[in-house]
Amino acid sequence: MKAFYRAAAELLAPALEMDVSTVEGMLLRPPKPEMGDIGFPCFTLAKELKKAPPQIAGEVSAKLQAAEPFAEIKPVGPYVNFVISQKALIAATIDKALSSDWGRSDSGAGKTVVIDYSSPNIAKPLGVHHIRSTMIGAALSRLYAACGWKVETVNHLGDWGTNFGQLMVAYKNAEENGKNPGTDIDSQLKLYVEFHDLKDSNPAYEDQARGWFKKLEDGDEEAVRLWKIFVDESIKGLQTLYARLNVTFDHYTGESFFNDKMEATAKRIEEKGLLEESEDALVVKLEDVGIDTPCLIRKTDGATTYATRDLSAAEYRQSEYGFNKCLYVVANQQELHFRQVFSVLKKMGYDWAEGCEHVKFGMLSFGAGVFGEERTTGSTRKGNVIFLEDVLNRSVAKAREIIEDNARDDEVKNSAAELAEKVGVGAIIFTEFMQRRMKDVVFTWDKALNMQGESGPYLQYTHARLLSVIRKSGIDTNGADASKLASTLERGVLMSLLDFPASVERAVSENEPSIIAEYLLELCAVFNRMYSDKKNHQIITDDEALTKARVALVEAVRSTLSNGLALLGLAAPEKM
């Protein structure tokens, strides 16, 4: 699409005595396909030329000769509109869609991006809310890779803190009572709950927890041994879930990884003369960059802080990976914290800090009916949690039911379990991309388990149907003459295909994977509209040449759809 905009601008610019890039920036897509594919509004010229915009449009159009890649240049009201030639359109879509670099680009070639995402506090299972950072980050890592970036994904696990002291207290307490508490992730959750029960009956347990954490910090053998077990088991639990979601990480460098690196960072800040004493703590003041709250580097007791840790992590990532960009896929709530951290990095003289970006997203709460009649936020302690795994399982179960109701043949029936996993999980993943990331999300079971209309299963179903037609046709589309695909509906599908590469680029430049979801929904809607018009668009017909052309179109759509689904992390089932 971009190439066509450029071509149109190059034709227009000399006729208008304007420069190409200015003209290019003014181009837009007409609201209706019959108006043309690219439009140039003439309003701005009206004043200068002292003529009415429609008149200008007429005169400009008359001056231009339609030539490849355009079949027609015509005035439509106050616009000069371009119609892309069938030949050019096909060359840019069908001919490319099956190649391995469809939707890929080299815009990020030679550049490295670090993406920090998911990063949960461990020692308890993932809740539904973790799906936000996890899926947005995973999709971004695939999108950046598709644009040629070298991608380093990091899971900055919350694997350090007093909560481990709490687990140890509950663990030891259970042992003393002659029980074997277990250490896997579910046991850890139980320990967490048990600790809070203990603490409620006797506040002294709180001190014990602090004591155990202190032991851990001091390298006490037993504390370290338990901590390691908890962390390992936690990661093991996480990874089985990540595997279902198609999520992987290059690095599991959690908070504890920086324990021995923060002192040096704090010293560097001090050496650069940025540290000031304030309320008995050491801070970097940021009023000069418009942030009233200083960044806390050392607490009153001299200990380093959350901010120090993130500063350390940023330095480490830069020295280790040499990133051009470092994305933090972290909820909105931490906006101030990241502004502080990035500002301090800049004050430290790191010009690479410009590449650090907080990819924030809105909060997830639970809708009325999920926990009582009110909308609520999650709280593990109050039992107001929905575990991600449970959501997945429930969705898979629902998918299974639908599959068993609709199974069209034994093959589908026999693979029901496997298929249900793809569809059920796909439905959940897709809900994450149903809105721009900045919007707050209200979780409801209805929305999460929706498999009709705009949903993951809708896309997957379309994909299965596409493949079914291809299979049935049994045709080799080599040498297909796609110039026959000139009906309004067919052209609509071709135009939609044309949008795929630009959607990928835009998703990356805005760090917004939902753009891909929106695009795929549109592609499928346009295709399905054509597909269901059996009267005029039956794909497999007696006309061999026509069939060949139409199957080639189906292949192009299928390829685009499966590419797009993969970018978002959804499976593309062959049958359903």
Place this chain on the structure above:
RNA sequence: GCGCCCGUAGCUCAGCUGGAUAGAGCACAGGAUUUCUAAUCCUGCGGUCAGAGGUUCGAAUCCUCUCGGGCGCGCCA
């Protein structure tokens, strides 16, 4: 009080680098399968784009203010 974000159809959301009658899905009412998968498609219903000013030939889109909602505002991460 200050800062960031959000406010578009009954509900959930697109559209927001300004342009041609504001688009989808859900819900509701109808309809489509003697031909490629009905988890589909079509038709209808439904909008003071939170409100008020301003900039502009043109504003859902940009600016200002107001209202409503979410989040944050140093020793939890």
